[in-house]
Amino acid sequence: MIPSIPQSTLFKSSFRLYAFIFFAFLMAPLVVVAVFAFNDSMFPSLPWHGFTWDWFFSDSEPKLGLFHDPQLYQSIATSFLVATCTTVLAVALAVNNAFLFERSTFRGKSILYMLMLLPLVIPGVILGVSILIMSSSIANYFDDVWAIDIELLRPGLTLVVIGQFAFITTICTLIVAARLRNFDLSLEEAALNLGASKLQAIRTITIPYLLPAIIGAAVISFLMSFENFNTTLMLVGSDSPLTITLYDRLREGATPVINVVSLLLMLASVVLALGNYFLTGRKSTAE
Amino acid sequence: MMTKGKSKTPLKLGLLLLLCPLLLWLVLLVILPQLTMLNISLQERVAPRIYEYGFSNYIEFFTEPLYWNTFLRTAVMSIIATVLTLIIAFPISYYIAKMLRGRAKGLLLVLCLIPFWVSELVRTYGWMILLRESGVVSSFLQYIGMTEGPIEFLYTDATIMLGLVYSSMLFMVVPLTSTLESLDDSYIEAGYDLGGNGLSVFWQIIVPHAKPAIISGCIVVFMLTLGNYLTPILLGGKSSLWFTEQIFTQFITRFNWQQGSAFGVLLLSISSLIVWLGLKLSRQSFSKVMS
Numbered sequence: 001m002i003p004s005i006p007q008s009t010l011f012k013s014s015f016r017l018y019a020f021i022f023f024a025f026l027m028a029p030l031v032v033v034a035v036f037a038f039n040d041s042m043f044p045s046l047p048w049h050g051f052t053w054d055w056f057f058s059d060s061e062p063k064l065g066l067f068h069d070p071q072l073y074q075s076i077a078t079s080f081l082v083a084t085c086t087t088v089l090a091v092a093l094a095v096n097n098a099f100l101f102e103r104s105t106f107r108g109k110s111i112l113y114m115l116m117l118l119p120l121v122i123p124g125v126i127l128g129v130s131i132l133i134m135s136s137s138i139a140n141y142f143d144d145v146w147a148i149d150i151e152l153l154r155p156g157l158t159l160v161v162i163g164q165f166a167f168i169t170t171i172c173t174l175i176v177a178a179r180l181r182n183f184d185l186s187l188e189e190a191a192l193n194l195g196a197s198k199l200q201a202i203r204t205i206t207i208p209y210l211l212p213a214i215i216g217a218a219v220i221s222f223l224m225s226f227e228n229f230n231t232t233l234m235l236v237g238s239d240s241p242l243t244i245t246l247y248d249r250l251r252e253g254a255t256p257v258i259n260v261v262s263l264l265l266m267l268a269s270v271v272l273a274l275g276n277y278f279l280t281g282r283k284s285t286a287e
Numbered sequence: 288m289m290t291k292g293k294s295k296t297p298l299k300l301g302l303l304l305l306l307c308p309l310l311l312w313l314v315l316l317v318i319l320p321q322l323t324m325l326n327i328s329l330q331e332r333v334a335p336r337i338y339e340y341g342f343s344n345y346i347e348f349f350t351e352p353l354y355w356n357t358f359l360r361t362a363v364m365s366i367i368a369t370v371l372t373l374i375i376a377f378p379i380s381y382y383i384a385k386m387l388r389g390r391a392k393g394l395l396l397v398l399c400l401i402p403f404w405v406s407e408l409v410r411t412y413g414w415m416i417l418l419r420e421s422g423v424v425s426s427f428l429q430y431i432g433m434t435e436g437p438i439e440f441l442y443t444d445a446t447i448m449l450g451l452v453y454s455s456m457l458f459m460v461v462p463l464t465s466t467l468e469s470l471d472d473s474y475i476e477a478g479y480d481l482g483g484n485g486l487s488v489f490w491q492i493i494v495p496h497a498k499p500a501i502i503s504g505c506i507v508v509f510m511l512t513l514g515n516y517l518t519p520i521l522l523g524g525k526s527s528l529w530f531t532e533q534i535f536t537q538f539i540t541r542f543n544w545q546q547g548s549a550f551g552v553l554l555l556s557i558s559s560l561i562v563w564l565g566l567k568l569s570r571q572s573f574s575k576v577m578s
Contacts, residue, residue, distance in 0.1 A: 012386075019382050019395070022375070026402055026456070029413020032423055036416060046426040093308055100305040116309070118317055121562055123514020125531045126551045129538055130320035133327055133548065166316040227406035230516050230531075234538070243408050250412060250521065262409040273404040277397065 030266060037259035056260055066260045075245040076261075082157060082241055083225035086164045090221045091214060093165075094172030098210075101173075102180045119167035128234030131163050156237030163231040168224050172217035179213035180206075212279070219276040223269050321555070328548035344549035354533065354550075361530040362557065364444070365512040368451040369505050372459045375452065376504070380463035381493070385472070396464065403457040411521045414450055415441065418522075442524040450518040455511060459504040466500035467493070502569040506562050513558055530554055 040052035056066055066072055101113055119127065132155065139153035152158045183206065191201035207214075229243045236244050242261070249258055331343035348354045383395050402410055417423045418440035425437045440446055470493065478488040494501075519529035534554065537547030 015378065015382055015386060018378055022379050023395070023398055025453070026398065029410050029417060029453075030402060030405060031413075032416045033409055033413040043421065046421070046423060093312055096305055096308050100302075100309060104302050104305065106302060106306075112309070112313075115313055115318070121510060121559060122317075122321070122555065123510070123531065123558060125514060125516050125534060126324075126555050127320075129534060129547065129551055130324040131316065132538070133544060134320040134323040137323055137327075162316060166312070169312060223404060227408070229406070229408055230514070233516070233535070243406060246408055246412075247517075250408075250415075254412070254415075258412065262406075262412060265409060266405045269404045269406070270401060273400070274397070277400075 033259050033262045034266065036256055037263045039256055042255060066257055066264075069257060071245060072242075072257065072261060075240055075242045078157065078239050079226050079242040082160055082164070083222045085161045086168055086225040087218050087221040089161070089165045090168040090172045091176075091218050093169050094176045094217055095210070095214065097169070097173040098176040098180045101177055116173060117170060119170045122167070124167070124228070124230030125234060127167060128163050128231035131159065131166065131231075132234050135159055135162075154237065155235055157239055157241075159235040159237075160232050160241065163235045164225045164228055167231070168221045171224065172221050175217040175220065176210060176213045179210055183209055215279075216276055219272055223272060227265075227269070324548045324551050327545055328552045330545050332545065338545070344546050345553075347546060348549060348553065357528045357533055358530050358553065358557075360528055361513060364448065364451070365509050368448055368455060368512045369509045371448070372452050372455045372508050373501065373505060376456060376459035376463060377497075380460050380467055383460075384464045384467035385470075385475075396461075399457060399460050402453075407454060407517050410454060411450060411518055414446075414453070414522060418446060441522060442526055444523070447519050447523040447527060447529075450522040451512050451515060454515070454518055455508040458507045458511065462500040462504045462507075463497060466497050470496045499569060502565055506565040509561055509565075510558055513554065513561075 037056075038051050038053070040049040097116065101109065101116075122130075135153040139150050142148045142150050142153075187209075188201045188205050191205050192198065196204065227243060229247065232241060232244060233247075240248070242265075246258060246261060249255075328344055329340050329342070330338040331341040333339050348358075379399075383392055383399075387395065415422070419425070420437045420439040420441075422440070424440060425434075428434045428438065429436070474492055474496075475488055478492045483491070514531060516529070516531040516535070519527040520532060523529070530550065531554070534547050534550045537543045537550060541547075
């Protein structure tokens with residue numbers, strides 16, 4: 001079962017066949033989504049009517065291309081906005097948390113660490129719903145007692161950012177903390193000995209060291225936010241991010257323009273993730 | 288050397304500054320929402336806009352067969368999906384970890400990761416294109432003459448299962464592969480030297496070594512499957528009967544937040560219970576499994 005143990009060719013080739021079928025299974029849905037983006041037909045299905053770029057660039061109904069479909073490209077912009085806000089918040093808090101958990105000692109640290117991991121066990125739907133309940137309760141309270149309507153606490157993009165921030169922070173913290181754990185403290189001490197202040201040492205020595213992990217966390221956070229559906233669905237208001245728009249379109253009956261969006265989404269996320277994977281090493285990405 | 292006790296006051300202040308953002312996030316966004324949900328779930332309506340504490344939402348869950356049947360069905364299907372994922376993933380992890388060398392190994396592992404980077408919505412959409420009545424599989428079967436007319440593969444339990452196993456695969460393959468990689472080849476060789484055959488080496492050396500990864504993989508897959516929403520809805524259609532869908536219906540469609548909260552608390556409880564049981568059985572710490 002390992003190269004040093006002789007095995008029959010049948011055994012080896014059946015393993016190889018199994019692996020082949022497995023990867024075909026893994027890639028099949030992604031491949032069909034990509035292929036049908038170019039089908040010159042109203043439906044993303046066979047028969048094949050020939051190759052076309054219409055679903056990207058056509059500017060007239062019925063084959064309205066992505067770049068002329070305001071509903072779609074506006075929702076992409078919305079997703080960008082949400083993902084950027086979430087990433088900034090999550091990464092900032094993650095760096096803070098990493099220093100807290102790796103550098104300080106205080107009572108109750110391990111309990112706090114466990115609590116910090118909690119969002120990983122809460123299903124996305126529940127997380128979204130619970131934040132919705134709480135913010136609505138607060139909003140209702142203000143409305144009843146002081147007759148102030150706080151628009152921010154009603155379903156909408158702010159709540160979407162808050163909901164995503166709630167669980168993405170945990171993942172970012174794990175990535176940044178893992179790198180800080182391997183930091184050689186003597187480097188910082190050398191800076192202190194050479195006359196730097198504590199803050200200067202952290203800014204000039206520790207933060208540059210952490211940078212790959214920070215970038216890695218930011219990429220992961222951006223992707224997770226951009227692609228999140230469950231939590232977003234519960235908190236969304238009138239402006240829908242891309243995944244919500246796609247979902248609505250899917251239920252109405254999809255046209256190949258959905259494939260075009262999906263294809264671009266796939267390309268962007270695979271390029272981002274692969275780049276991140278090879279730049280920052282496999283360890284932090286695989287978590 | 289910098290020691291923690293040397294400059295007590297500034298360090299304390301620093302600690303407080305680091306602690307505040309974390310606590311704010313934790314309390315406001317993670318803990319309080321769950322407690323609010325618990326609180327709401329315990330309220331029953333006695334008159335319009337008047338609520339009292341009581342267990343009626345939970346009693347409703349146990350007396351209405353649709354609710355607890357859906358709950359049970361979700362749990363059972365999640366368990367089956369977890370077992371299937373393990374059975375399918377194990378040989379692949381073994382193949383990547385032990386039978387491949389060098390470049391091919393890294394390449395296959397990255398291939399396993401790719402579907403995970405793609406949005407769940409896109410993956411599920413891919414399965415819809417493949418499996419629907421006018422889809423690729425149906426057309427292919429007609430083309431090679433296996434069937435006369437088109438076949439609808441969507442909206443069955445088997446399709447939901449396929450989608451669930453597909454989206455969970457990564458969370459099983461990655462921990463299994465890294466654990467199997469840490470198994471020293473000489474143990475396997477020793478097993479054979481001592482007269483073991485393939486089967487006994489597998490059960491007595493490989494499986495015990497991989498056990499921590501098997502358990503943590505199963506916990507994560509079960510949790511994700513139980514909380515999944517998109518796959519059952521899109522691949523199962525109206526017949527999916529998934530518990531998260533019930534929660535969504537109570538909240539968004541029926542606007543019965545009290546009932547929805549009770550369902551949420553139940554789902555969260557069963558999910559936490561399973562995680563806790565898994566950790567107890569394997570004697571692992573929560574922090575280790577999650578990171």
